[in-house]
Amino acid sequence: MSSRALRKRQNDEQLLDALLGSSNLKNLKSKEQKATPKENIFALMDNGEEDQEEEDEQSEKDEYVKHEIEREEKTHVLTKSQRKSKKKSKKGKKKLKKNTDDLPKSDDDDLENIIQYFKKNDALNYGIQNFANNSDIKSDTKLDSLSCICKFYDLKIDNGFTHFPIPHLEHCTGFFNDDFKKLDPHFEFKLLFDDISQESLEDIDSMTSTHISPQQLKQIQRLKRLVRNWGGKDRRNVPAGAGGAIHRLQFTKVQEDWLPTLRGELSMQSLKTEELRTWQLWQRPTDWKDVIEEDISLWKKKISFYKFEPLNPDLNRKAMTEFYLSVILHPDHESLVHLISSKFPYCVPALLQVALITTRQGDRSNTNGLIQRALFVFDRALRTGTKFDGVSCQLPYTFFFNRQFYLAVFRYILLLAQRGAVATAGEWCKALWSLNPLEDPLGCRYFIDHYLLLNKEYHYLIELSKSPLMTCYRQWFTLGLTLGTVLSYLRLGQQEFAREELHKAFKYHAPSLALLFVDKLRGDITLTKGLELDNKSAELLEAKAYMTRFALAWQNPADLNFLNIELSKLLRDFQLKKFELAPNISNEDSGINPFFVEGIPVNLLRFSILSEESTVMANIPDAVWSNHEVYEFDILPPNPTTKESTDFVEDIKSYIDDRELATSQFDMDQDEVLMNQIRQLSLEQFLEENPNVAPE
Structure with missing residues (x-):
């Protein structure tokens, strides 16, 4: 075997180690040793007949293998915790073993197939192990009943x-x-x-x-x-x-x-x-x-x-x-x-x-x-x-x-x-x-x-x-979490569940999804008739906030294609009146409800302002800026709802000494007067020294 082939084989083993783990790699090595005849020690030495093109090709291969190893290591943010949970959980072991048993057979030139295979199954394995560490969520029966x-x-x-x-x-x-x-x-x-x-x-x-x-x-x-x-x-x-x-x-x-x-x-x-x-x-x-x-x-x-x-x-x-x-x-x-x-x-x-x-x-x-x-x-x-x-x-x-x-x-x-x-x-x-x-x-x-999606926490x-x-509440079923669930099912290869979740999302967020369908997916605008969003509404603000990060989440062309096709079907069925949407929530101000401002959830307004996204902030009603306090250090602080809560609800003025504030204000005004006098004296002195210069 030439040095080029030896280096190639070592790099392949290195990449397999990053993908499979040491235990699975040993099994592959043992199989390979049985199939490979014993080699002459001199065959490991360079025979001197490889030309420059082969060396260049090998260097490119080395860089590719190195890049793939680094990429896979960075993708597995919880590599160590996965191995620990793998030892503790027998179920995790069985599922991992089942996945590795289905490993496609390949020779030295089929590393790309192995990489693509593990990318497909990594999300499921990763999610199971990361999620199974939490005993409170592991009991699905409690949550299902709730x-x-x-x-x-x-x-x-x-x-x-x-x-x-x-x-x-x-x-x-x-x-x-x-x-x-x-x-x-x-x-x-x-x-x-x-x-x-x-x-x-x-x-x-x-x-x-x-x-x-x-x-x-x-x-x-x-x-x-x-x-x-x-x-x-x-x-x-x-x-x-x-x-x-x-x-x-x-x-x-x-x-x-x-x-x-x-x-x-x-x-x-x-x-x-x-x-x-x-x-x-x-x-x-x-x-x-x-x-x-x-x-x-x-x-x-x-x-x-x-x-x-x-x-x-x-x-x-x-x-x-x-x-x-x-x-x-x-x-x-x-x-x-x-x-x-x-x-x-x-x-x-x-x-x-x-x-x-x-x-x-x-x-x-x-x-x-x-x-x-x-x-x-x-x-x-x-x-x-x-x-x-x-x-x-x-x-x-x-x-x-x-x-x-x-x-x-x-x-x-x-x-x-x-x-x-x-x-x-x-x-x-x-x-x-x-x-x-x-x-x-x-x-x-x-x-x-x-x-959560960036960290692959699909489960x-x-x-x-x-x-x-x-x-529990309609306002808690947000557009971002529903589409995040759809994308999680897609990443786990469960398209049927993703389709059901998208249908549920469409039932409660149809106007927002219609806007996304036209603006981000370049869909047919005629399919969105009757689903227009009101200006300055909570739904429009929420949709605009999600669309600012849409491209970062939906990067895979296959996921985008699925979303485009399924939304087209849902919109056509809606136009044919094959199903009904959930009733809309009124955008009117809820009065004494402290969690809504101008008919919009106050937490949505706070997030929109803190995001500092111009496309999002432009859809905030003008009444929010004019009728409420929007300080950068305290955005939309709670307002008293009763006379008893006037002294209870704190703001920055609760920690300010009025007398000290008046004194400081007086000192600052005095300093400003003094500075104006100094500027005036400097101007008069300048005019005396330069009589030919007249002020404009």
Whole structure:
């Protein structure tokens, strides 16, 4: 055998190892050894008769094999966890063995056939193993029985979620995130690249959060010696007040340029019964108090409700007052940067606002550090043993610093996606959803499917489509999740189920699918007669939001062809009146329902604004911008629904000292007058020195 053939054979074995795993490769090797005669040792040496063309061809082959190995390794984000679950689950072993037994027979020149075969079966194997790790979702009988009970109720007439009792939420905890290590992008990078060093991982987050000089960095290093238990070897220790107590960080790490402090800025407090009662009276202003009291007594046994509040109210009031001046009254980017650089380095609204400003200016070098520092403030306040599983930690959206945590997580998800850590971004989406699964303040249901599909969590989407989290209320059966379920069935090779799911989606989202059929699939517009969407409606806004990411999900020509053909059939059948659509939801304003603004779900509006997609924001009704508060640091905050909830619902003004604000305002006005006087004197002096120059 020539050296060219030997190298080719080694590369083929390498690729097979990446596809099959070591156990299956041994079986193939043993079969190959039986079929291959014993070779002369001298035949392994180069015979010198290969020409340059063969060497060039082999080099191209080497590059192709290397590329395929890297691509397959990157595709399997959970390679190690798959192998572990494979050893634990006998069912998983049987299914994998069945798939590998059907491996097509091929020689050295048929590697492409093997690659295509495993691409087809990998989705099924991957989904089974990834999904089977979660015991809460593994029991399909519970979810099936619950989904049979649930129907498409209307949130506009049930703002208390009375049709979604506590047992539903308890059985759906597996859809959320209860493993903090999955929230660390380093965990994903290690799975993607087994040979990546710890130094390389640390170098990823080595960027500072602000422009800092070497002298300032030395001063921070000196302060670390004075603050005990700051950082530690793994940079996850921070002091927890007096007594030398240590608090372990769960999803952030201390960075070099962060100022050491003895105490945190926020604390995590359990909601008292009175606070829960006032919160529910805000959410359900027309319900009887006795009914609310009964519900609260049941919730407190199963669900834990918390709020973040300042540890030092006076210091926080000063920081928030200066922030309000720099952002609302006298917008000044420089003063805002100075605020987090020297005075209040852990002011969360200021950190998130500066991160947004730097991103818009095209300087993303400090964005990561700023958002991580904001998350660090909440991580430091997090209670020990907290899990993001939907019941252990719920954060009502009526509290200002709870909303800041939501916003920090959302911005971090966008940042992770830009860095390519889609699996971690998907886990953070589950964590964000778990903080308030029913209200879903930032509309996770409108964008979580994007990250789940990128991470090939097809079985998660399929099981989610059967759960009460999608089947209970009409507004929860979103366009993105329904089409994500259709695509998941297609990726698993189950076209019949995909066809049924698409028919169900068409029944509830026919106008949106008609718009997608014309705009994205270039379909026949005559088939969409009678399915036009109203301008400024919730359906149009949701459809536009989905269409911005449609091309990223539906990339496979076969999937696009299936969608085009099936939508054409459905539209023709609709024109022939072979079936009826579900009744439309009224777009009229629901009045005292706090979850709708101008007839549109408020979480859909918040997501649309946070996405900063111009094509989406253009379809937001003008009344939303003119009649409601839309601050970048607090988009569409909750409004009081009763007189009792006026003092309960927090906003930024709840943390501002009016007297200090007036004093600061007076000082700024005085500075402005002085600057005008200086400019006038400079102009007069210039005219005296240049008498021939006259002002225009």
